[in-house]
Amino acid sequence: MTSEQTEKPVRKPRIRDAEATKARILDAAKKEFAKNGLGGARVDDIAEKAKANKRMIYHYFESKEGLFQTVLEEVYLDIRSAEQKLHLEDLDPKAALEKLVRFTWEYYLKNPEFLTLVNSENLHRGKHLKKSEIVKASSRKLVSMVDTLLERGIREGVFREGVDPVQLNITIAAVNYYYLTNRFTGSIIYDRDLMAKDALEGRIHFNIETIMRLVCR
Template identity: 70%
Template sequence: MATKTIKKVRDADATRARILAGAKKEFAKNGLGGGRVDEIALRAKANKRMIYHYFGSKEDLFRTVLEEVYTDIRAAERALELEHLPAREALEKLIRFTWDYYLKNPEFITLVNSENLHKARHLKKSEKIEKLFKRFVSMVGGLLDRGVQEGVFRPGIDPVQLNITIAALGYYYLTNRYTGSIVFQRDLMAPQALEERLAFNIETIMRLVCVDP
């Protein structure tokens, strides 16, 4: 009996994971409005009944996908173990990580864009998101405080403003890469252009934060 119960739980977890993976791809491609439950079911090798059983509705499934992508990036940030590094080195590592994460996970940006179109109505219902960001802001705040103690960072920098700026430097560049490549007449996604942009991002943040950039 116990073995059967364990198998059912594992099967349920596997099905739920497939549905989330399929929903992530579908919503990233077509947004909430254009995303189709039939297509998600096809991607997940599940049926629509199972989707509604596990997630209740398409809206709730979208909210869960958002929670998952935010959980993933926050978990990856914690894995950097920035608290064990000198503050300046830790900040540069966070800047590099954010840039690389956006490049390797383009669906994160498209999903965030989609939720902004809906004025964050799904995230407003999520207690999970609030907890995730409290921990993240605390982590960045601790990094800044450590830098002040080490004599390398200016005091009084708001960790929320800093995070917004780090994110914005990469976010805007990548979300506007197609129009930007035409307007500025350069391939913004060429390897050298990406390296130059990362170097610019690091220099910009360091000049903002450091006592002696």
Template identity: 70%
Template sequence: MKATTRKIRDADATKARILAAAKSEFARVGLGGARVDEIAERAQANKRMIYHYFGGKEDLFKVVLEEAYLDIRNAEQALALDHLSPREALETLVRFTWQYYLDNPEFITLVNSANLHRGRHLEGSERLRVASRRFVEMVRDILERGAGEGTFRTGVDPVQLNITIAAIGYYYLTNRFTGAVMFERDYMSEDALEQRLAFNIDTVMRLVLA
């Protein structure tokens, strides 16, 4: 029994190392540029283990993408926004999304890579569909509570609102290099990041306030 338990723990640890290495490699060079040899070396595993646990490179890419999206969805649920007032809940969500992008730059590059391949690696993920439905319902609940107390206007689409929350942070960060050249400002200075967050919150609130 002890030997079996240890074997399971070892297998779980190996899979975790492979996923972490693959996430880093796919975020760095994309699906096309990633090499199984490099992932194996980073994970301190051999190629046979990668094929054994995950199949080929594309299968591994699917798992990495699914886990990346599920991570942010689970983190959003952990905010427990239903215990906050609608206005505070929505502001918390905007702050969280912004900070998540800053803390997890690999997520943004993985999203870029997923869209480069037209989302086909996520099409079969029922786990992701379920998590996304839960997220939409969470935002819908915030909006309905706000409308019910007269704070928010009625008829705001939770999906459209989420697209806006994601976009105003995502675009700023993915275009920070070209933007710095064109607008002659340091997008990533502490002051600039604080100003951007304040602008994001103000923008979203103006969209929903009654």
């Protein structure tokens, strides 16, 4: 190229960093899988966007599906770990529940890739997630966190009895997730921009109301 001027070709020191390359691949893969689904994503595109050679993907992740599985595991562990950092036990039950709903909403809003990745995994009948024991374990923690919160609320007389923590978890996810993952068809069908600032504010308010009315006495 340009450096043949002097006798000794000034060889730029190639930076070799397995961890960094792996991380770049994972990051690019997350974006590509989220944007196009597992089937629609292109391995070549992922390699290019990761500024890595395609061979490295197969070196580190074995296959396109292996890469998808790793991405999926990563995003699940990320949300589960963020949930654990909420420290709901420091708040009174109602405030804690509201905080959990609001957190879920904001997490989905800031990490829309999570939504499409989960959709994609469900299109594939959960075959990749099945293999991840660590995701299962961290999810058990989430359920027990909500269970503890419910128990405490009942003891303090603010929550009613008989609410299944799993159903509650699913419902909190549902009211937030559905609105955001279906924001495109939703905006068409309901003929309003579901992502406008006031629409978003209206929705989180409505969702908190839905969950509070469901759980409180």
